[in-house]
Amino acid sequence: MQFALTEDQAMLAQTATAFVAEHSPLTRIRALRDAGDELCYSPALFGQMAELGWTAIPFAEADGGLAMGLSEAIIVTEALGRGLCPEPVLSSIMGGAQALALAGTPAQKNTWLAPAIAGEKTIALAYQERGGRFSTAAEGTRAERSGSGYKLAGEKTIVLGGAGADVYVVSAQLADGLGLFLVPAGASGLTVTPQKLVDGRNAAVLALSDVQVGEDALVGTPGGGLELLDDVLDRATVALCGEMLGGMQVAFDMTLAYLKERKQFDVHIGSFQGLQHRAAKMYIEVELARSATMAAARAIDEQNPQAKALVSNAKARCSDAYILIANEAVQMHGGIGMTDEHDIGFFIKRARAAEMTYGDAAYHRDRFARLSGY
């Protein structure tokens, strides 16, 4: 495993960071939130990201991708995280689309993956259920054989990127295990209700009332859905960790800047040792989170047998670190940090939402222990 960035990776980091800085200042995030629009992101900007090739990174050339890996994907998601960009790179490209990349048929890829990579369509991953916390078992969604296909019934919640998605990858219980099914928006019996989340991102409830899909809607094998979903979530999780890194880094930098600017007792508050030591500890946590995320991405790219444990390590770390930094950021800003007018609040909200996406720290510590055989 090699941690030093290659020249190409360093260049990608530079261009991605510069693009986000130019096109996505935090004023844009505020405007998106205040607009109250259902999509909560800018399709035009997403189109530009696709033109830059960001949506093609983690896919095989045969699928129209750039045949790069998660090591590159996290570079892009980190840049997105710096600007808190809500465009559906995480939810669609690193979410639903990964199921098709890993197990889709040529026809499925043609219909959905190719336009997703082109930035023309989005694919949402619908696996989470109310009351199920982070479970992937899909206990409340059933798929029954019906005619030459399947009939799906159940409910999904907090489907990221769910409002306005073109197709959903829905997990459901079959007689012999879990299956993942493609359900197009507008399918008869499917109701999509947008949800409002604390971080202002796009999410929806999916109600499936006897939604009929064809045989060709099944992604992967019947009964193989749990493993496939686990692999998809690993990839999505690493990409999310990249995003979290970008966010925590900016929240930290904003706080450092404030420590050097705000004066009380006639001195900069950054000269108080009580704050200095806490800032140093925040710095340490960012650095460790960065190593853990890079290691997880490389492990997946190299098909390292430890990859799943390393993913859980990264997500547990990034969750704890982002929350620590966001909490401290608000505290060190004092009263102004509590106001809606100040941008730091966006980070504490995003930190919480990201923590609770694809399993929180406690979930991933438990998973790490299970994977390690204790």
Next chain:
Amino acid sequence: MGDLEAFRADVRAWLEQNAPKSLQGQLGQESVYWGGRNPTTASPESKDFCEMCAEKGWTAPTWPKEYGGGGLGQAEERVLQQELARLRLPPPLTGFGLQMIGPTLLQFGTEAQKQEHLTKITRGEIRWCQGYSEPNAGSDLASLATAAVLEGDEYVLNGQKIWTSYGDVSDWMFVLVRTDPDVKKQKGITFLLIDMDQPGVEVRPIKLISGFSPFCETFFTNARAKTKDVISGVNQGWTVAKALLGHERTMIANVFGSAGGRGRSQGENPAVALAKRYVGTDETGQLKDRVLRDQVTRVTMDTLSFNQTVQRNADNIKAGHRPGPESSIFKVYGTELNQRREELMLALRGPQALGWEGPGFEPAELAQTRSWLRSRGNTIEGGTSEVQLNIIAKRVLELPEQ
């Protein structure tokens, strides 16, 4: 076969052929050889092994050959370490000579000084100790007062050092002395090497809370050092002193990072093994106590991420980037992690970790009690955690002066 793999094959064959069988499986620190005029090691094979390896330049693999090193690159050094670990062999030699004064001499020493001291270090002939701290100069090291006055081609030393680790078993000391009391405190310090085998040097061991006496008070009464043993000029010692502290902190952090990392790569996580035995598992094989299970996981994950960060730093240096600011976190995080690891081990053993000596406890349990107590010093020695955090705040984060 690449050069590196050819090197690996050579090392492996040589070690299998030559490394004393009694040392194999002795990876733990107890069997490491520290060298010196009167070596304290328990096993005579340790000395043999050190001398054999010194012949090949493997006690200081990356040092230049003309000073007893191996002239090897970092990649080869890593292969050597991996091959030693494969046979669970201890490193052939350790000590403050190899880890602290050696690298400092390579950086600041004159040709004559390197010739005189380095080879003796690589052969394990001379053991070194560190004379920095004084009763009134700890974190504020630059306020040190031990005086050195020039007399002909000698300096005459008077004063006291404290917390001198292994002072009672060392041959030479690298010592910070005050050569000019009338300037800003950092500007009047000289970095000297002194032979401790002389009447003017008296060493008294101090007993630690762990019951052991690895460190001492050192008294100088008209002790003598040679002017040729001044490193980098009179009153220029502070720069040298700080560079050496960098080596010391890297060493301390490496010990604690790799302690966990080595355990993992060599098989079962030691905390998990201990937990299975002392805490037990349920029918699914999971640790019965969910809280302790989570604590094991936290320490294991933190060790993993720490080692990943050490590797990231090494990879960045190898790729030609300057050591990143991330290296400043190793001392503070590595030592605090080691303390948490020791506390976890106590928690897992439960009341069996309370033994001091005598019946009712296994040797490993008794050792655990002591090593936990010893670990409390990790965040004090080599610059306290608070001082490290000050350094990060000031140098890395560039926060305003307190």
